[in-house]
Amino acid sequence: MIKTEPKRGLQSPYSRIIFGLSVSDVLFSLGMLLSPFLAPSSLSLAPFALGNGQSCEFAGYLNIAGAAAIPTYTLFLTYYFMRRIKYKVSPQKFSGLEEKIWHATGILVPVGFATAALSMGDINSYPNGTMCFLASEPYNCNDTGNKCNRGENVAIFTITFGATGIALFIFLMVVLYMFTHHVYSIEKDFRIPASSTPTRKRESNRHLNFMLNRQEPNQDSDSNTSGRESTNASKSIFALSNIEINRTPSSGQEEAQSSVMHDVNLSHNQNPPQEGSDETDTPSPRELSKKALNQSLLYIFAFLLFYIPGMVQVILCGLNNNAKDSRVFLWWSSTLYPTGGVWNILIYTRPKCQKLQKDVPGLTYIAAFILVVLNGGEVPSLTDLGIDAVREPDSYTGKQEENFDEQHQQNYLEEREILHTQMKVNLDDLSSFMRSMVGIDSIMEKNQLENENMDEYDMFFLDLDTSIGPSQLENCNVDSRVLSEGEIGTSEWDDPSSRNA
Template sequence: MGNPVPGAKPAIIVKSILACFSMLASSTIIFMIKTEPKTGLQSPYSRIIFGLSVSDVIFSLGMLLSPYLAPSSLPFAPFAGGNRQSCEFAGYLIITGMAAVPTYTLFLTYYFMRRIKYKVSPQKFSGLEEKIWHVSGILGPLGFATTALLMGYINSSDRSGTMCFLASEPYNCKETGSECIRGENAEIFAAAFGATGATLFICLMVVLYMFTHHVYSIEKDFTIPASSTPKRKPESKRHVNFMLNSQEQNQNTDSNTSGKESLNASKNTSTLSSIEINSTPSSRQEEAQESSTGLQSSSGMQSSSGMQDVNLSHNQSPPQEESNKPKIPSQKELSKKALNQSLLYIIAFLLMYMPGMVQVVLRGLKYNVEDSRIMLWWSSTIYPIGGVLNILIYTRPKCQKLQKDVPGLPYIAAFIVVVLNGGEVPSLADLGIVARRPDSYSRKEEENFDEHYQKNYLEYDEREAERAILNAQMRVKLDELSDFMRSILGIDSIMEKNTRENENMNQFDGYSLDWNSSIGPSQLKHSNVDSRFLSEGEIGASEWDDVGSRDV
């Protein structure tokens, strides 16, 4: 029967706690993707991460329940309180999740390679190609788990009852020479299951190599050696004088046509900008989440780089206004970001499955893995942390963006803010932070900063502001009109002065004006004040000056 495994009880407790954290982390990713207002499950990237997170939830749940659902007949299982059927249920979850996680990891790396190397759009990838991958990632693991369940291969895989997996009952019945009650060929099935996992791992390495080779080939193409830059020959003095004379002769002609050329240049610039915008994919919602991982459409990158080449070929130097605009990441930068994100998911997969790979190798070398305290603690602390690693990788680009917006913010604080905000990067206004201008900003950069701040952080509506300004101006004009009418009615000295200077004094004296009477254009038709301003109800400062100089 053997002896109890030393340290089994605390190792099981630690594994259960880590499995709960992993389940919580993967469930948080699922919640963030489902509730994301912009993309949700509309992009292939979000659907792949969703499938990877669901797979980890299934695997972590099996790891959590397995020590407690193991058969209570096991003599050295400290927490075993189940039976054969409960152990089969926990083992079914473990086998399904263990097969689905590497499948979706390979799926994710393959998708990155298709987007970057072969320039496949999300719309095109969402067709038959993505459906085949999802069907394989679901039916393959379920097929393995169902076959093992029907053949009776799911049993407790160690004396401590830490995990229900592919094993015979009793454990190691063939090696000990005892009779096997069930699962006699479980080791053969476990070898086939391991061979399938090894095949997925080899495919993952091949796809990763192709992806990495392509990214570094792009970096090599974008790097121009210093020796390859042609040196400009010094121009002769005669040639320089000729160029200066030609420039002086054409100065007047250029000054006359500069207005037309600037107008044409502005039209061409707007046309080129419209072409560049239209060359990008139409469905921005499917690429919103992918842009946070550094993955953009290749057509959009090519068009923007092509537009820069056209401008540089005509002007030989970019305009100064370009320096004020935000820098657009190049194809090289975007490809490296996508590669780094894919590498992080692969590293998380390798860390998670490394104990199992080492155990297979040691068992092949006839090493007693069951009595090793190191292997027990290694598998108990590494196996259940897949979800924790995935959420750290998934939120990494968004945390970096938030740290860029808020300098000095610790990464753990940025992670908490992103998670509490549903996986989105909150604006500075939502955080209650007022953006500060750097002291090194020039006047032009400061104006651009103000415009960007008003539009993005204060949610400034220009139409509402213009409407409020017009209403205020109208109230001011009405107040001026009221003061104008009262000045006519209340100041007798000015009225007497006007009557002495006006030849039509008798016509004006025929009217009796009352404070309580409503003064209209018809009542003031004999006065020299233009009634057009009163009828329209609008009068400004310049119009008031004209009236005063003409009639008063």
């Protein structure tokens, strides 16, 4: 299913890792399935045995190769998630030497173990014929004092094989800890208290931009300094009227979003966004990181549930000739081992099934899983499903719309308060700007206004009317509606004589 995906196939490192993990599951499950039938027929306690020594070696080769490749590729997958989320490594960069080394390790180490066991004659059947794996012939011949026909050094090989599995498990836990710690660090950083914090941050950013823009006129020292000062001052004032509502995500956040969405298919969608839906909303880096962590944890959980009991059972059989204490692990591993690949398929298709359920409300998970599998592992388009547009009924989203309206109203009130505060700042700066343009300070000294307690804005506009006159005001392109709202456009003086005045 992974290899035959219609759009991606094995194009991404994530798909190639999952493909390698799936092949490992197939090898091990196939070896487990064939072992009871390919065991030597001479075994009296093996009622289903139909094979011989060579056929048992074939089944044992599959078991050893698959058992060694599964933890290797599970570690590989968790390591890949950590590199993509924590270190922001792109798929193109990871697909170079780094991925090649991991794939070479995931292939050569299992094949090397299986080939070495085969060449030393350590692959034999258990006495009851349940599994062809690391064993001696006759079984436990070293402890019973009998002569071993095959597998004299199987205990040493079993310990080496088990120690390798334990080392891979330790590395897996270390990588998982690093990945989990990073994701929850992101979660902690995103917990910003109180809605006033973003408001204060926006106000401080605007004030900082204004102060930086006010420094520009002082940097000009040529003959046209006064003209550029007026232009820069007007630009700095006009720039203050632009209220920033939405925060733009950083480049690291955008990279994390595109990384997880592309590789893990957490938000994979072949369908264009429908009108009235929320499909255009990009998930936050926090949500994507948590989804990637959950996906990795599911793969690790499947590995621990299905394969660790078998490894424990093999180690106990190698260290203790009396395998009664490992019988529980034998039943556990024999029951769950063949279903490991099925669980990996369920985990792999889980994000896509959730996406399809979001596109088609009311669709059950089982139906979504069948549709994804039949579509080659991809989310089928709404056109393929015979659906033109999918919109949730009003009764279903009524509560959500009500909550959205309340939140929208609260945001509007906050932004309006910011706008009113900014209008006052703009008027203060506009007053200073206009005073420098028309020489209002010298006129105020000559006229000696009678009412000294008059408001500053009234004094400013009164002197402006008496000094400039109606004819000059007509040449001013500043709209009165804009002045009243505190939002100054890119107005300029049309008359050169008025500008010089």
